[in-house]
Amino acid sequence: xxxxxxxxxxxxxxxxxxxxxxxxxxxxxxxxxxxxxxxxxxxxxxxxxxxxxxxxxxxxxxxxxxxxxxxxxxxxxxxxxxxxxxxxxxxxxxxxxxxxxxxxxxxxxxxxxxxxxxxxxxxxxxxxxxxxxxxxxxxxxxxxxxxxxxxxxxxxxxxxxxxxxxxxxxxxxxxxxxxxxxxxxxxxxxxxxxxxxxxxxxxxxxxxxxxxxxxxxxxxxxxxxxxxxxxxxxxxxxxxxxxxxxxxxxxxxxxxxxxxxxxxxxxxxxxxxxxxxxxxxxxxxxxxxxxxxxxxxxxxxxxxxxxxxxxxxxxxxxxxxxxxxxxxxxxxxxxxxxxxxxxxxxxxxxxxxxxxxxxxxxxxxxxxxxxxxxxxxxxxxxxxxxxxxxxxxxxxxxxxxxxxxxxxxxxxxxxxxxxxxxxxxxxxxxxxxxxxxxxxxxxxxxxxxxxxxxxxxxxxxxxxx
Ligand SMILES: *Cc1c(COP(=O)(O)O)cnc(C)c1O
Numbered sequence: 001x002x003x004x005x006x007x008x009x010x011x012x013x014x015x016x017x018x019x020x021x022x023x024x025x026x027x028x029x030x031x032x033x034x035x036x037x038x039x040x041x042x043x044x045x046x047x048x049x050x051x052x053x054x055x056x057x058x059x060x061x062x063x064x065x066x067x068x069x070x071x072x073x074x075x076x077x078x079x080x081x082x083x084x085x086x087x088x089x090x091x092x093x094x095x096x097x098x099x100x101x102x103x104x105x106x107x108x109x110x111x112x113x114x115x116x117x118x119x120x121x122x123x124x125x126x127x128x129x130x131x132x133x134x135x136x137x138x139x140x141x142x143x144x145x146x147x148x149x150x151x152x153x154x155x156x157x158x159x160x161x162x163x164x165x166x167x168x169x170x171x172x173x174x175x176x177x178x179x180x181x182x183x184x185x186x187x188x189x190x191x192x193x194x195x196x197x198x199x200x201x202x203x204x205x206x207x208x209x210x211x212x213x214x215x216x217x218x219x220x221x222x223x224x225x226x227x228x229x230x231x232x233x234x235x236x237x238x239x240x241x242x243x244x245x246x247x248x249x250x251x252x253x254x255x256x257x258x259x260x261x262x263x264x265x266x267x268x269x270x271x272x273x274x275x276x277x278x279x280x281x282x283x284x285x286x287x288x289x290x291x292x293x294x295x296x297x298x299x300x301x302x303x304x305x306x307x308x309x310x311x312x313x314x315x316x317x318x319x320x321x322x323x324x325x326x327x328x329x330x331x332x333x334x335x336x337x338x339x340x341x342x343x344x345x346x347x348x349x350x351x352x353x354x355x356x357x358x359x360x361x362x363x364x365x366x367x368x369x370x371x372x373x374x375x376x377x378x379x380x381x382x383x384x385x386x387x388x389x390x391x392x393x394x395x396x397x398x399x400x401x402x403x404x405x406x407x408x409x410x411x412x413x414x415x416x417x418x419x420x421x422x423x424x425x426x427x428x429x430x431x432x433x434x435x436x437x438x439x440x441x442x443x444x445x446x447x448x449x450x451x452x453x454x455x456x457x458x459x460x461x462x463x464x465x
Contacts, residue, residue: 004053013044014058022062026069036068074421081426081446081453085400085438087353088390090180092427094293094300095390096443098339098348101298101332108331115327128330134337138263139288139305140278145315146292146301146333147323150259151188153289153302157255158192159319160310162219168197170213172205174237175224179391185224185257194219203231207238210246220253221246223285225275227259228391240275244284253286253310260392261290261303263340264351272395277305286310292329294390297348298336299329353440354388358399364439364447365401371451375458377407377415386440404434407458418457426453 014022019037026033040061047054055061082092097105107113118125126132128146135144147153158169169189176198178184186196197218199209210221221243238246240256247254260274267273274295280288287310292301302323304314314320325333336348345351365381372379386400407415412435419426419435426449428437437450 006048006051009048009053009056010045013041013048013056014061016041018058019062019065022058023065023069026066026073028069028073032072033065033069036065036072040065040068074425079424081424081450082441083402083426083428083437083439083450085384085386085402085429085436085440086389087350087386087398087441088294088388088392089441090390094291095297096349097298097332098336100339100347101335104331104335105299105328108327113327113331115330127324128334131330131334131337134334134341135303135305138277138337138340139281139303141281141288141305142308143311144303144305145311146303146325146330147320148302148325149293149300150257150289150291150302151183152323153304154185154188154257155192156314156317156319156323157220157287157289157304158189158194160314160317161253161255162192162194166217166219167193167195168213168215168217169194169219170197170199170210170221171224172200172209172237173198173202174200174205174231174235175222175226177224177226177229179228179259189222200237203234204236205238206236207242207246210238210243214246214250214252218250218252220255223254223256225256225258225260227274228394230272230395240280240283240285244286247286248284254284255287255289256280256285258288258290260295260390261292262295262392263345266393266396269354269393269396269398272393274393277303281306291390292333292336294392295350295354295388296336296340297345297350299325299332301325301329301333349443353386354398356400356440358383358401361401361439364442365403368437368439368447368451369403371447372403372405372454375405375455376409377405377458379403379405384436384438386438398440400438400440402428402436402438404431404436405454406434415457419453422453422456424449424453426450426457 016037023033044054080092082089088094116124116127132144147156176186190196197213199205199213223240223243244254258277258280262274262276277288277290287304287306290303292298292303339345339347369379369381381401381403384400384402386398388396412430412433415435416430428435
């Protein structure tokens, strides 16, 4: 056979309209379907120009567009069942919120709200006054405020305290850490205009190291909580109290970036104590920064608590405006803070998950395994280890329970992929050629949905429940 004539091939590429008809309803807005069609046609033309002879029949092209659109559908933000046992799962959106917070966000989303109106006076009011007060009470601080996330809080603090004549931020080499996907705290500091003054070594930093670095060029001392790693052995660093005293003597501020923001004692979990924001302030830090969607269990936010004059100054910084939260986040955070204040943090999903008892989890796993008795797979309930996640309490292993599944007719990896392709997508982990689904991170009632998805994924007859 002679090679296909490129011009002939080009002419035989199906037109957009024919493809759209062939594709039918794809469950995506027409604009996205059209974009998918155009991308596919562009690739086809490029392939032909490159001397390849791809299949250009309507069916073939439509099939490839279908695959492209399926990928787009799976990339839309959608609920996912987290059976990984990692509670504050960064890739899965960190903390699911409490019902009260969801309701508040929804109300704020669909209504006008008194965001900047004081209903008592009819005058313009401050944003989120009650939220700020609630956070201050929670943190036992003089004042508090909120920005977009903890990284934004850090950037704002740098912009506020770093000036051309004193631009150094003193940071221990033992705290120069990376969080998640490529976010390095010292890079943020430098990008925000600080000159980094590194002190100490990876494992040991003494108070004298800080003392020697302090000078007229110092803008602030920064202590970054080692939230997502731990060091053991020949390790030393001054505590917040010692640093605070030093900072105060020299007339500088001490800022502590805490990250997690636990409001409850974490030591009972397995002996690893994560300081609370109140702990840090009591020890003398001028400001403490932490995330709203880690251990607090609220929406994405960066909370800043501490000295009233500093909070006031931060809020007056023109860049505060660039970092402020929207009404939905503020409303959700206000409710989340209220739950903590009312001693009802057990209603916050991640707090409930963290405190779930192994016996109860074991019962859930047994019950789930019993629902899956007829599947073409070996299903057993067994103990497992869950984690806090979100770069918090990295050492803490929470005794948990999972079901482990060994399919008869495929690999555990294949089952994991099939389960992730269900609606809702269900995410577990593969260990020793078994798919493990940890029950600690399931929200109440998700067992049934998970069981149904598993049956579908295994190609079992889903009619029988
Ligand atoms: C997670 C974390 C941050 C970043 O918080 P975001 O809210 O994700 O911006 C900053 N510092 C520390 C110590 C953290 O653990």
